[in-house]
Amino acid sequence: MPLLTVNHLRMSFQTRxxxxxxxxxxxxxxxxxxxxxxxxxxxxxxxxTCYSIMGLLPRPQARIEGGQAIFDGADLLALPPRExxxxxxxxxxxxxxxxxxxxxxxxxxxxxxxEPLLIHEKITRAAARRRALDMLSAVGLPDPSARARMYxxxxxxxxxxxxxxxxxxxxxxxxxxxxxxxxxxxVTVQAQILELMKRMRQELxxxxxxxxxxxxxxxxxxxxxxVMYAGRVMESARTAxxxxxxxxxxxxxxxxxxxxxxxxGRELYTIAGAxxxxxxxxxxxxxxxxxxxxxxxxxxAEAIPVEVAPGHDSACLRVQKENLPL
Amino acid sequence: xxxxxLHLDEKSASFWxxxxxxxxxxxxxxxxxxxxxxxxxLCGLAGPICGHIIGFSYEQQNxxxxxxxxxxxxxxxxxxxxxxxxxxxxxGGRISLMVGLLATVVSLFIGVTYGAVSGFxxxxxxxxxxxxxxxxxxxxxxxxxxxxxxxxxxxxxLLFVAIGAVQWLTMARIVRxxxxxxxxxxxxxxxxxxxxxxxxxxxxxILPNLLGPxxxxxxxxxxxxxxxxxxxxxxxxxVQPPHSSWGVLIKEGAEMMEESPWMLIxxxxxxxxxxxxxxxxxxxxxxxxxxxxxxx
Numbered sequence: 001m002p003l004l005t006v007n008h009l010r011m012s013f014q015t016r017x018x019x020x021x022x023x024x025x026x027x028x029x030x031x032x033x034x035x036x037x038x039x040x041x042x043x044x045x046x047x048x049t050c051y052s053i054m055g056l057l058p059r060p061q062a063r064i065e066g067g068q069a070i071f072d073g074a075d076l077l078a079l080p081p082r083e084x085x086x087x088x089x090x091x092x093x094x095x096x097x098x099x100x101x102x103x104x105x106x107x108x109x110x111x112x113x114x115e116p117l118l119i120h121e122k123i124t125r126a127a128a129r130r131r132a133l134d135m136l137s138a139v140g141l142p143d144p145s146a147r148a149r150m151y152x153x154x155x156x157x158x159x160x161x162x163x164x165x166x167x168x169x170x171x172x173x174x175x176x177x178x179x180x181x182x183x184x185x186x187v188t189v190q191a192q193i194l195e196l197m198k199r200m201r202q203e204l205x206x207x208x209x210x211x212x213x214x215x216x217x218x219x220x221x222x223x224x225x226x227v228m229y230a231g232r233v234m235e236s237a238r239t240a241x242x243x244x245x246x247x248x249x250x251x252x253x254x255x256x257x258x259x260x261x262x263x264x265g266r267e268l269y270t271i272a273g274a275x276x277x278x279x280x281x282x283x284x285x286x287x288x289x290x291x292x293x294x295x296x297x298x299x300x301a302e303a304i305p306v307e308v309a310p311g312h313d314s315a316c317l318r319v320q321k322e323n324l325p326l
Numbered sequence: 327x328x329x330x331x332l333h334l335d336e337k338s339a340s341f342w343x344x345x346x347x348x349x350x351x352x353x354x355x356x357x358x359x360x361x362x363x364x365x366x367x368l369c370g371l372a373g374p375i376c377g378h379i380i381g382f383s384y385e386q387q388n389x390x391x392x393x394x395x396x397x398x399x400x401x402x403x404x405x406x407x408x409x410x411x412x413x414x415x416x417x418g419g420r421i422s423l424m425v426g427l428l429a430t431v432v433s434l435f436i437g438v439t440y441g442a443v444s445g446f447x448x449x450x451x452x453x454x455x456x457x458x459x460x461x462x463x464x465x466x467x468x469x470x471x472x473x474x475x476x477x478x479x480x481x482x483x484l485l486f487v488a489i490g491a492v493q494w495l496t497m498a499r500i501v502r503x504x505x506x507x508x509x510x511x512x513x514x515x516x517x518x519x520x521x522x523x524x525x526x527x528x529x530x531x532i533l534p535n536l537l538g539p540x541x542x543x544x545x546x547x548x549x550x551x552x553x554x555x556x557x558x559x560x561x562x563x564x565v566q567p568p569h570s571s572w573g574v575l576i577k578e579g580a581e582m583m584e585e586s587p588w589m590l591i592x593x594x595x596x597x598x599x600x601x602x603x604x605x606x607x608x609x610x611x612x613x614x615x616x617x618x619x620x621x622x
Contacts, residue, residue, distance in 0.1 A: 054519055060449060082523075089521030096519075102512040106534045116520045167520070 002029040003174055003207050004053070009067035009077075011052050014060075020278040022048045024231040025304075026067075030175065035201065035208040037222035037239070039215060039254070043275055045231035046211045050177050052077065054094055055084045071175070090120040093168035097180040099160035103152040109136075109163055110148035116171050135166040138203075139196060158189035162196065169200055177209045182217060194221060215258050219243055227251050230276050230286035233305050237312040247314040250287045252326045285317065293318055348614040355610020358603035365600055369419035376417075382410035384417040385568040393586040403588040405578060415592055418570035422597070425485060425571070426552040432490030433551075434544055437497025438533070444498065445505030446528045456502065459495050467492050467554075468561075475563055485564055489551050500543055504536050538615035545608035549601040556597065572597045 006028050013020040023045045030036050038046040051057050053069045053076055069076040071092065076084065088094075093116075096102040104112060113132035117123050123131075129148075136144035139162040152160060161181060168176055178197070182190040194217065201208060212218050218225055219239060226236035227250065235248035246252045256269040273290040276282055285303035288294040298317055305313040306320050318324050349355055368375065376383055380401070388408030396403045402411035444455040471488045478484055508514065509532060517527045556573030558564035560580075565571040572593045579590030 056515055056518055085521040085523060087521070088519055094516070094519040096512055096516055098512055102516040104513045104517070104531050104535070106537075107531075115522070119520075119522060119526070164516070167516075 003032045003034075003072065004030045004209075005068070005070040006049070006053065007068045007070070009049060009052060009069065010065040011048065011057070011062060011067075012065055013062055015279070018279045021282075022062075022231050022278060023052065024282075026228070026231070026233055027305075028226055028233070028236065030207050030209060032174065033201075033205050033207055034224065035210060035222045037218035037225040038209060038211045038228060039213065039218055039225060040228035041213055041254075041275065043230075043278070044228040046228050047179055048231075049228075050094070050179060050209060050211060054088060054092065054177065055079075055081065056094075086120075089116045089173075090171050091173050092175045092177065093171065093173040094177040094179065095161070095164045095168045095181050098184045099157050099164050100184065102164055103160055105152055107151075108148070109150055109152065109155075113148070113163070113167050113170060116167065120171055131170060132166075135170045136163070139163070139166045139169075139200070140192075141166075157185055158192060161185060161189075161193050165193070165196060165200065169204060169206070172204055173206055175207045175209065177211075179211045180213070181210075183212075183214075190217070197221075215243075215254060227254070230282065231278065232286060232303060233313070233315060234287065234303075235312075235314045235316075236305065237309075241309070241312050245309070245312070246326050247308050247312055247319050248316045249291050249293045249319075249324070249326060250316075253290075285315070293324055345611075345614045349610055352610040352613065354606040355614070358606035358610065361599060361603040362607060365419060365596070365603075366423055369416050369423055372413070372416035372420050376410075376413045380410060380413050382413050384409065384413040384570065386410070386413075393582065393589065395586065395588055402592050403586065405586075405589055406582060411575075411589065411592060414570045414575060415572075415596060418572050418575050418593065419596060419600075421482070421565055421569065421571040422552050422555060422573065423600075425482075425489070425555045426548040429486050429489040429493060429551040429555075430544055430547045432486060433493035433497055433547060434540070435494075436490070437494035438501050438536075438540060440494065441498035441501030442505050442528060442533060442536075445502035446509060446524070446532065448506070448509075452502070456499075459498055462491075463495055471558060471563055480563070480566055482565060482569075485555065485558065488558075489554050492554075493547055493551060497540075497543060497547070500539060501536060504539055505532055508532050508535050538612075542608055542612040542615065545604055545611055549604040552597070552601065 006026060009023055009026045010021070011023045013022055026045070026049055028036065038049065040046045048057070052064055055076065057064070064077055067077065071087065074087070076087065079087075103109075110129060110132050113135065114125070114128040117128040117131060118125070133144045133148055136148060141147050141159065141162055152163075155163065165181075181197070182193050185193060197208070198221065210218065210222060222239050224236065225239050225242045227234045227242070227248065229250050234250045235242065235246075237245075237247070242251065243255070246255065253269075253271045257271060259268055271290055276286050276289070284299040284301055285291070285294070288298035291298065295318065301317055303315040303317065305315040308314045308319055314320065316324070382400070386409060388404070391404060391408035393406050393408070394400065394404050400410050400412070402415060404410055405414065440455065444452045470492070474484055474488050505528075514527060514531060517531050522531075552572070555564055555571060556576060559571050559573030560577045562577075565574050567574070575593035576590060576597065579593060582589050
């Protein structure tokens with residue numbers, strides 16, 4: 001049985017201009033110890049999907065309209081807040097995009113690290129402190145006992161992200177949700193943080209759901225990748241299949257618009273047009289207006305992911321029927 | 327190897343140490359702190375000082391003497407009934423400072439809780455709670471106090487209640503606004519993702535971030551409350567004789583301004599000095615506790 005099964009998740013935001021359907025019928029699974037990458041451009045619904053699972057959506061504007069998120073037999077979407085708190089921070093942890101603001105500026109690093117232990121486990125303060133220090137050295141912070149007494153403003157961005165990772169992993173969760181953990185960091189630090197996450201994954205064996213818009217990050221890190229667009233799943237496959245045997249025009253377009261170091265003097269490929277307005281109902285495939293392979297049927301028929309090769313789902317109508325020269 | 331400028335061996339300066347360090351460099355604020363401390367000490371020890379040093383109690387009358395100016399027996403002179411002004415000033419200060427402090431604590435307690443809950447809950451709860459504040463704001467303060475006095479009689483506890491009941495409104499508004507701003511920050515989301523309960527997030531993560539503004543506003547509330555007490559006493563609604571407060575003394579002094587100016591000058595000076603000091607201290611604290619400018 002998979003660790004997490006998301007079935008037909010739909011959620012929307014009520015705005016003054018109307019209802020924005022941010023996530024439309026998203027389904028996926030994560031096995032124990034597996035790493036799933038969630039890729040898409042801004043507004044594609046990848047973060048919101050995770051926030052829904054974690055119960056972190058802003059109320060009352062956000063509304064979950066349907067679906068399930070079964071984690072170890074319990075539907076996270078249906079749990080009352082108090083029950084959900086038994087999962088959050090204990091069995092599912094999350095790290096955020098901006099390490100500069102995701103630590104409380106007024107309390108010491110050790111206090112913040114000990115907090116999940118103290119609320120989720122029967123543990124003495126002294127034991128919690130020891131675990132916190134162990135965790136800090138595990139994430140590669142030099143001189144943890146001195147650093148633990150410091151405040152977040154005394155840390156650099158990369159170090160804060162290390163602290164965030166330590167805080168997320170201190171309860172040895174089964175699933176770590178990482179919402180663009182390296183986006184706010186510079187490139188060298190990005191590589192260090194990814195390296196650290198790989199090492200922690202090996203040591204603790206947890207599953208990871210990595211959200212990113214960086215295909216490079218995802219390709220080197222994930223077992224499987226899921227591509228989202230306009231709140232829907234476009235394609236999902238094992239990482240190598242997705243990159244070398246692409247089965248969706250949108251994924252191909254994303255790959256082509258990634259700057260590569262070796263090709264010089266050529267203008268970067270961009271996808272013409274803009275992402276669709278989620279306030280409007282979207283009949284058919286949401287990518288159809290921007291897709292160079294679109295045919296008339298694409299604008300009408302619902303785009304539903306179908307297995308087109310073993311373990312490889314694509315929502316593209318034409319791919320499902322014929323062999324497109326992608 | 328750690329870079330040399332990290333001072334890892336040094337004890338990391340805590341937020342409060344930093345703030346204290348900045349406050350100490352602010353001369354006006356330190357002046358205010360010292361003055362307030364000295365005055366509070368003198369007024370707090372009014373009993374022994376009157377008994378052993380001055381030799382008069384605040385209610386000991388000498389009608390035959392009447393009002394006399396400062397001399398070597400009565401250092402600050404006497405009032406209409408021959409009572410020693412210094413003794414009355416110290417005792418009056420005790421009440422004034424006590425009113426200031428207690429009413430501030432009352433307003434702090436109600437205002438912070440109310441504002442924090444309102445801001446954190448948001449939505450309709452916030453709407454209803456804040457409209458209640460608006461309605462209370464609209465009540466004319468003097469009429470409210472007079473009504474209280476008429477119905478419950480005059481006593482000093484009522485004075486705290488009346489002043490506290492008005493002062494917490496502003497506190498609630500300030501705290502609500504700050505909570506609303508801070509609850510948007512990512513660390514609050516991170517705290518939720520860690521599985522913390524709402525109450526713990528509010529009181530352990532959000533409120534500590536507000537200590538700065540709250541402390542500053544509290545120090546600025548103390549003089550405001552003292553002024554209110556003086557105003558009420560001046561109108562005859564506050565502290566009743568033979569007890570005195572600075573407001574009462576100023577009122578009595580104002581009546582005798584031409585014949586015996588010392589009766590007005592000393593309490594007024596004490597009051598002004600205290601108010602100035604507290605305001606300087608409040609300003610200094612605001613600068614010292616504001617981390618935005620100096621850190622990051």
